Amino acid sequence: MIEKIKSGDRRSIARAITYVESESLESEKLLDELFHLTGKAYRIGITGPPGSGKSTLTNALAKYYRKSDLKVGIIAVDPTSPFTGGALLGDRVRMTDLGLDQGVFIRSMATRGSLGGLSKKANEAADVLDAAGFDIIILETVGVGQSELDIAKTADTTIVVVVPESGDSIQAMKAGLMEIADFYVVNKADRPGSEQSVSAIKTMLQYRSHDESTFMPNVVKTVATENKGINEVAIEIQKHKEHQISHGKFHNKRISRIKEKIKEITEFKLCNLLWSSNNNAFMSEELNSPYQVSEKILEDFKMNLTKRS
Numbered sequence: 482m483i484e485k486i487k488s489g490d491r492r493s494i495a496r497a498i499t500y501v502e503s504e505s506l507e508s509e510k511l512l513d514e515l516f517h518l519t520g521k522a523y524r525i526g527i528t529g530p531p532g533s534g535k536s537t538l539t540n541a542l543a544k545y546y547r548k549s550d551l552k553v554g555i556i557a558v559d560p561t562s563p564f565t566g567g568a569l570l571g572d573r574v575r576m577t578d579l580g581l582d583q584g585v586f587i588r589s590m591a592t593r594g595s596l597g598g599l600s601k602k603a604n605e606a607a608d609v610l611d612a613a614g615f616d617i618i619i620l621e622t623v624g625v626g627q628s629e630l631d632i633a634k635t636a637d638t639t640i641v642v643v644v645p646e647s648g649d650s651i652q653a654m655k656a657g658l659m660e661i662a663d664f665y666v667v668n669k670a671d672r673p674g675s676e677q678s679v680s681a682i683k684t685m686l687q688y689r690s691h692d693e694s695t696f697m698p699n700v701v702k703t704v705a706t707e708n709k710g711i712n713e714v715a716i717e718i719q720k721h722k723e724h725q726i727s728h729g730k731f732h733n734k735r736i737s738r739i740k741e742k743i744k745e746i747t748e749f750k751l752c753n754l755l756w757s758s759n760n761n762a763f764m765s766e767e768l769n770s771p772y773q774v775s776e777k778i779l780e781d782f783k784m785n786l787t788k789r790s
């Protein structure tokens with residue numbers, strides 16, 4: 482399977498991502514073996530309020546990169562979460578025209594019922610695509626929850642997409658979206674008010690703390706449905722990438738992504754180990770002060786560990 486993934490076999494890639502989604506034992510072994518093949522792809526996070534045009538932009542950007550023959554992997558975290566409901570689904574862009582292109586791989590991951598660990602899974606799916614030789618990986622998430630923010634944040638470049646409707650940029654700021662942006666896209670610039678949105682964001686940016694090594698986020702206007710402004714988006718991505726590299730931040734971000742990963746895996750395993758011993762029985766027997774019970778559980782756990790070693 483590793484060999485097949487390396488050679489870009491689509492069925493194996495799809496299967497690997499399914500393993501990742503189900504957190505099966507195979508997935509860990511697989512990801513472990515794929516790890517040394519990762520790190521080549523450039524990861525772009527695209528986030529923003531529901532319906533702002535993230536998928537349309539992703540689509541347009543993918544087509545842009547395809548012109549230079551770069552292979553593009555897309556992971557769309559599906560907005561079937563309780564936050565957005567189904568109201569917008571009818572209006573969603575299905576990236577079907579790209580689906581026929583062998584140089585593009587699209588996978589959507591559902592958020593329903595699996596918000597915890599979603600960022601882990603989305604990043605692991607990106608690892609699979611990375612190992613399979615995709616040059617660009619776009620992670621699209623609706624900017625409504627922490628997990629979605631985490632996904633966008635771990636990308637090499639994070640783009641926040643807003644539309645020129647009143648209050649949208651302010652809402653995005655409230656949702657914590659503004660802090661994670663490496664730059665902004667005001668999409669649907671064919672609608673009135675796009676200039677005001679651009680200046681509102683620029684004004685806000687002045688208050689962001691920065692020093693001489695900070696990449697100052699730009700604001701790019703697009704009409705994703707008409708492919709307008711896509712070049713500018715790509716140029717901005719490149720500018721951000723070069724800035725990160727020349728300031729040593731590119732490498733650092735990747736190192737911290739791996740460290741975060743180590744922490745995540747260890748904590749996950751530790752939790753499993755902890756609750757797989759007979760601590761559940763402990764809890765039902767002694768419903769004293771939760772603080773004392775917790776102390777006892779930890780003591781018990783440490784004792785078990787020393788006994789084992």
Ligand SMILES: Nc1nc2c(ncn2[C@@H]2O[C@H](COP(=O)(O)OP(=O)(O)OP(=O)(O)O)[C@@H](O)[C@H]2O)c(=O)[nH]1
Binds near residue numbers: 532536538574668670
């Ligand atoms: N007028 C106009 N409409 C656009 C533009 N970009 C996207 N749309 C439309 O806006 C709607 C939502 O676009 P999507 O790309 O699905 O938005 P999204 O942010 O991916 O939506 P979710 O994933 O559901 O949050 C669709 O009907 C698009 O055709 C644009 O530049 N101008």
Ligand SMILES: [Mg+2]
Binds near residue numbers: 537
């Ligand atoms: Mg979408």
